[in-house]
Amino acid sequence: MARFNKTSSRSTMRIIGGSSHPELTELIAKKVGVKPGQVILGKFANNETKVQLKDQVRCQDVYIIQTGAVSSNDAIMELLLLINSCKLASAESITVVTPYFPYSKGDQKSSLRSPITAKLVANMLKRAGANHLMMLDPHSPQLEGFFDHPVDCLKVEPLFCRWIKQNIPNWRDCIVVSPDEGGAKRSVMIANSLGLEFAMIHNRHKKSLKKKSIVSLMTRDIDDLSDEIVQVHQPPEELQLTHKMVDKFLKISGDVSGLNCIVVDDMIDSGSTIRLALEVLNSHGSGHVYVFATHGIFSGPCAQILLESPNLEKLVVTNSLPQARNQTSMGSKLEVVDISGMVSEFIRRSHYNESVSVLSHYIMEKGSQKQGARQISAEAETPEEDMEQLTLDPPTQRLRKGFRLESVCWD
Numbered sequence: 001m002a003r004f005n006k007t008s009s010r011s012t013m014r015i016i017g018g019s020s021h022p023e024l025t026e027l028i029a030k031k032v033g034v035k036p037g038q039v040i041l042g043k044f045a046n047n048e049t050k051v052q053l054k055d056q057v058r059c060q061d062v063y064i065i066q067t068g069a070v071s072s073n074d075a076i077m078e079l080l081l082l083i084n085s086c087k088l089a090s091a092e093s094i095t096v097v098t099p100y101f102p103y104s105k106g107d108q109k110s111s112l113r114s115p116i117t118a119k120l121v122a123n124m125l126k127r128a129g130a131n132h133l134m135m136l137d138p139h140s141p142q143l144e145g146f147f148d149h150p151v152d153c154l155k156v157e158p159l160f161c162r163w164i165k166q167n168i169p170n171w172r173d174c175i176v177v178s179p180d181e182g183g184a185k186r187s188v189m190i191a192n193s194l195g196l197e198f199a200m201i202h203n204r205h206k207k208s209l210k211k212k213s214i215v216s217l218m219t220r221d222i223d224d225l226s227d228e229i230v231q232v233h234q235p236p237e238e239l240q241l242t243h244k245m246v247d248k249f250l251k252i253s254g255d256v257s258g259l260n261c262i263v264v265d266d267m268i269d270s271g272s273t274i275r276l277a278l279e280v281l282n283s284h285g286s287g288h289v290y291v292f293a294t295h296g297i298f299s300g301p302c303a304q305i306l307l308e309s310p311n312l313e314k315l316v317v318t319n320s321l322p323q324a325r326n327q328t329s330m331g332s333k334l335e336v337v338d339i340s341g342m343v344s345e346f347i348r349r350s351h352y353n354e355s356v357s358v359l360s361h362y363i364m365e366k367g368s369q370k371q372g373a374r375q376i377s378a379e380a381e382t383p384e385e386d387m388e389q390l391t392l393d394p395p396t397q398r399l400r401k402g403f404r405l406e407s408v409c410w411d
Helices: 022-032 072-088 117-128 141-148 157-167 181-194 205-219 222-227 243-249 272-284 301-306 324-333 340-353 366-379 384-392
Strands: 013-017 039-043 049-053 060-064 091-096 133-136 151-154 175-178 196-205 250-253 261-268 289-296 311-316 334-338
Touching: 013 022, 013 340, 022 060, 022 340, 049 072, 060 072, 060 151, 060 340, 072 091, 072 117, 091 289, 091 340, 117 141, 141 151, 157 181, 157 334, 175 181, 175 366, 181 196, 181 261, 250 272, 261 272, 272 289, 272 301, 301 311, 301 324, 311 324, 324 334, 340 366
Parallel strands: 013 060, 060 091, 091 133, 133 151, 175 196, 175 261, 261 289, 289 311, 311 334
Antiparallel strands: 039 049, 196 250
16 A cells, blocks of 8 residues: 655645544644645535535545534534545545444344444445444444444543543542443443452333333323423433432442442433432442543533532543533533544554554553552562562553654654
8 A cells, every 4th residue: 555645745644524523633633743634514505415525535545533423413424425525536545533433322223113223324334435444432342343344442441540540539549330230341441450449330220211111101192292391401201210219229239338439431421320320329428429431422401410419529521522512511520531642643553554452451550550569469468470470561551652642743
């Protein structure tokens, strides 16, 4: 594959951004060292999507950055047109960078006669001409298997672990909590990386709501459905429960009494799962709660629902989605972790055919690991040979040193 084009520029890379998150596109292009490709994005008079490339992409490696959850339907259509435009313009390869994959919750049939939406979107991207795809912390592991071309799923655990060590005092005394069974594996990864204890909340309230909703729909009259008034600011149904219902449907495995908690989830959409977790932790006498989520969607009254919780200390999300409006409404409670460095390093490594697996691996800092090794030695009498191996195995005890996030790699 030709990497240099002497006629116009030394670089054969093109970074093109959609309209869903232009700020992230600018950050990634700046750290990679190239200018974002010029593209006209808009609407025709009949509200159809308009896309036109202004830069030539012949024999170029094109990286298209477009995230979901921000007008998802328009974002998908715009992405398909961008891919097809690059394909018809004889691009060498087309890599789709979707920090939040649109319709990622539709990874299975939710009920009878319902679609598998994520698989449908994957098929459309393939038919449009995409050769490679990168997504950040997918909602479920099987999402990667929906594609017939290579897929890289990056994890944000290294960024969260670094934030925890730098911003949470006495973080070694915290406990990692999964808000439901689905996020257990994600929470265990962070707990193992930091050497912390793990707890899990068993949420049976959602299943009880599904049975209740089916019965209520069968007993309602048609006139009642047509005259129903939807109140936007009313709390979701899953939050309309008493303390007795909390004790009945929500159980926790692990002791959180008197401990600060780190709650980890992949996304915050309606906020119901996190709010229920906060209520359970508060009822069990926990301390401050730090909530970590890769994708902060914050639909409807989600921000208001979470801010009403008295034990919420910090809410940490990434900028996989635009967070300017949420930062204004939530103030100091919301912290945003920048992912542009990780994505730009992925683009650099992919462009030069280097391994990208190191981006999802977290290695603790050298000093912290030595201290952790001493604690293990004190609690359980570890042989000296095992102690030396524990201390010397990881070559570097921090996030990968090879990042060239601020250097200019290309013209």
